Amino acid sequence: MTAHNFETSATNTWCPGCGNFPLLNAVKTVLKELSEGESPTRPENLVMVAGIGCHGKIADYLNINSFYSIHGRVLPVATGIKLANPDLEVIGFAGDGDAYGEGLEHLIFAAKRNVDITVIVHNNRVYSLTTGQFSPTSPPGFPGRSTPAGSPEVPLNPLELLLASGATFLARGFSSQPEQMKEIIREAINHRGFALVDILQVCVTFYNLHKYYAERVYTVEDHDPGDYFQALQKIREWDYGASSGGEEQEKIPLGILYKKEAPTFGQRLSAGGGGSKSATPADREALIEKILANNI
């Protein structure tokens, strides 16, 4: 048996120095490990769903089954795939514009349903592919190409929103810390339920925050991710610059911030009613009649 080759021959068009490179490498390493480990996540069962943006090009750079979806629609597509074939390991790659803007409703509902998928958000806090407009996580005053006078909006804290929405796994990584990214991504994939990983991904071209992050990030310790209120506190510790000002004191927690076991959407579906697979058409007919008689 030969190991699966996760590389593709596509020419990579990300800018040199882009935080998407270490993120891609971290994902590749984790998938390699998982596919070779004790209970391997078989490469043939992996499906990635990519959004549209610079991040979406990852579909070209990772040699697994892939679905290059629609701007904002990673979550419903991933949900459809997972429900269609629960044997598949579905991993979504979305942008901050993609997941937190265009497709925000879907993100909230995927979390609320606890669909068993993993979503990795390449959160560069800018619309990169469209060359630098402000995004849902850009800080106030962000000098983007559509906000010459600075963004008039305050950013969303996506982790806080998702915690409130019922997500069962929330983590934050930083594209310049590959080891930690790997650990988080591995845990997220292994988590049974809806897992979201917000990666602070440096966009060197339109919003280079490398130095800003490097000076502020720290890894959470003595943190109980099973405790909702501790998680909330950690998540609120940094508000994506919403209250910019005392920036010197800002600290950005990284790591697994929340994790909880809960029945997945798929499990709830099969628990409620499902399972009585009628053997013959006649059985089925009788069953349908019974259901309808009871319900209408």
Place this chain on the structure above:
Amino acid sequence: MKDQVELVSGNRAVARGALDAGCRMYFGYPITPQTEIAEYMSMVLPEMNGVFLQAESELAAINMVYGAAGAGRRVMTTSSSPGISLMMEGLSYLSTAELPCVIVNVMRGGPGLGNISPAQGDYFQAVKGGGHGDYRTPVLAPWSVQESYDLTRTAFDLADRWRNPVFILLDGLLGTMMEPLRAREPIPERAAPSWATTGMFAREPGDRAPRSIYTLHMPEGALTEVNRRLQAKYQEITREEVRYDEHFTEDAEVVVVAYGSVARSALQAVRIARQQGRKAGLFRPVTLWPFPEEALGSLSEKVEKILVAEMSSGQMLEDVRLAAAPSCKIDFLGAMGGELIYPGTILARLLEE
């Protein structure tokens, strides 16, 4: 059991047709006058090891269909006019990704929120594309409860055969009225087709590559190639899948062209007109795309007049004009805003000289 005749609504017949065609996945969002389909699916699918999901929006529903179709399952969504508008984005992608699925529109009055009465104002949207880009979807238009069932089953087969989304256009009248239905032997769900995003046997050298579903074609000429392939497919569909139905057309001097529930009024009017000595006939397109151009074209050479009757301001009318011989006079009888077209109104027009 199968010989039993049941009294059901068109909505119910669609749901039943989908189940009997082996569809086990349904995504939707409530909207009148078709919510009954979703409710039926929610009752029956869990018992059949299927998936029913009430999505957060029609946008979500069509994208879940996108994912499920890509993973190789028979899948359906249903909605009514405003909800179908929201699905147009997904439909464009599904069409070019060439994924099979069935979308049912139980049309209501528009534009805007309109009302919840029967209408046929979404003809252009369904037949001419609707979303962005150069794509087509086969559109089936039943006129009875029985045909709603039959054509739903057909729709799944067409979707698979052509790897294309297929539309079923009903109107609120057909969706909610009840008629006898004779269901046929159900079939189990087919296996996932070879192109589904699953498996790749990548463990041995030489095994096939992973599957990818994408709709972005940036290299020079690539998108042209894709469009050529799609257009060639659409031409083939146009050659092979045209369906229509004719009544009393052999010796007709005047022919009504109508689809869906309007065709029922038209047939009634045609019968009465004949009793009164007017040689009238009915031509009913069953596929709105591909439109039965040739059949209608040759019929138009033999008749004096065509009367197009539809519950819109004249949408199918344009396709009739394109198909008909220049010598043929074309009249139009429309109704908008959720008003029905009754047999008497059509009859009056048939009896006009």
